[in-house]
Amino acid sequence: MSILRITKYGEPILRQKLKPVDYHQIAPQLPALLKDMEETCLAVRGVGLAANQIGLPLRLAVILLPGEKEEDPPTKYVIINPEIISKRGEKTEEEGCLSLPGLWADVKRFTDVTIQYLDENGQPHTKRARGLLAKAFQHEVDHLDGKLFIDLVDPKLKPEVKKAIKKLRENWN
Numbered sequence: 001m002s003i004l005r006i007t008k009y010g011e012p013i014l015r016q017k018l019k020p021v022d023y024h025q026i027a028p029q030l031p032a033l034l035k036d037m038e039e040t041c042l043a044v045r046g047v048g049l050a051a052n053q054i055g056l057p058l059r060l061a062v063i064l065l066p067g068e069k070e071e072d073p074p075t076k077y078v079i080i081n082p083e084i085i086s087k088r089g090e091k092t093e094e095e096g097c098l099s100l101p102g103l104w105a106d107v108k109r110f111t112d113v114t115i116q117y118l119d120e121n122g123q124p125h126t127k128r129a130r131g132l133l134a135k136a137f138q139h140e141v142d143h144l145d146g147k148l149f150i151d152l153v154d155p156k157l158k159p160e161v162k163k164a165i166k167k168l169r170e171n172w173n
């Protein structure tokens with residue numbers, strides 16, 4: 001197991017729209033890869049990590065949804081080839097991203113989404129989510145589509161966000 005370097009804003013792979021993977025082709029490498037992604041996500045106390053955030057052009061992500069209480073273990077979702085198939089409701093809330101460490105900004109998201117994906121065993125799922133899980137699904141699917149949460153920031157606030165990123169970048173590695 002190892003903790004992997006997380007790609008940062010400005011690295012081209014974060015802007016790639018990732019094509020679905022062939023599950024059977026990647027199955028042999030999945031257990032070790034998912035373990036590393038989970039460990040990396042935990043190490044930085046993230047809610048989710050997409051494969052392009054560790055430099056791999058694979059359409060998959062790991063979500064570690066925090067429990068109700070701090071001592072509760074997170075609930076893990078491995079989402080392979082995820083697609084959002086329905087969405088409704090809107091809410092603006094503050095969000096951050098492991099690829100833009102230190103930056104927090106308000107973004108508008110759907111409050112209720114249904115996604116289709118394969119789990120780590122290749123089993124298909126259709127899952128409806130609300131609250132933080134709905135946000136996490138949208139955030140991770142966006143990553144796999146080459147989008148970042150700052151794309152959703154109110155255009156009026158973008159100059160401010162740009163300025164903040166410029167300053168934060170000096171400390172990224």
Ligand SMILES: [Zn+2]
Pocket residue numbers: 096097098099139143
């Ligand atoms: Zn992110």
